Amino acid sequence: MNGSGPGVRARGALTDPWRLLRFGLVGIVATVLYAVFAWLFTVPAGLPAVVASILAYCLGALFSYSAHRRITFRSDRPVMQEVPRFAGVSLIGWIVAILSPLILTNGWGLPPVVAIVFASVAVPVLSFIGLERFVFRSK
Secondary structure, three states: OOOOOOOOOOOOOOOOHHHHHHHHHHHHHHHHHHHHHHHHHHOOOOOOHHHHHHHHHHHHHHHHHHHHHHHHOOOOOOHHHHHHHHHHHHHHHHHHHHHHHHHHHHHOOOOHHHHHHHHHHHHHHHHHHHHHHHHOOOO
16 A cells, blocks of 8 residues: 555645744744753853753753644644654754764864754754654654
């Protein structure tokens, strides 16, 4: 079975281009929240930068999950099925962001901007695909 036919609902960015816009807007807000929380935890609260970054990232991820569930993908799948999958997709993005400078800059000697641009494109693309196909897909 190829997954096509009258009973199969078409999905994806090509059938819902607004989903990409919603994904981008949620991502921008999550990034701003991360930056604000990281600053608050580091400067006024005096936490070490790494601790502040981890806490801020977790808070941004909570927002990101909720907003993608309700706004971007409008999921009706049980939360207990989605949360571990969301964490997995987020972990993959984090690994790509870490490996990019290690491989492209440290390993291959490319300028840091190449790794930054690569991660800035690859992580959202991989995240969108993972969220759409693995986390928030219809039951």
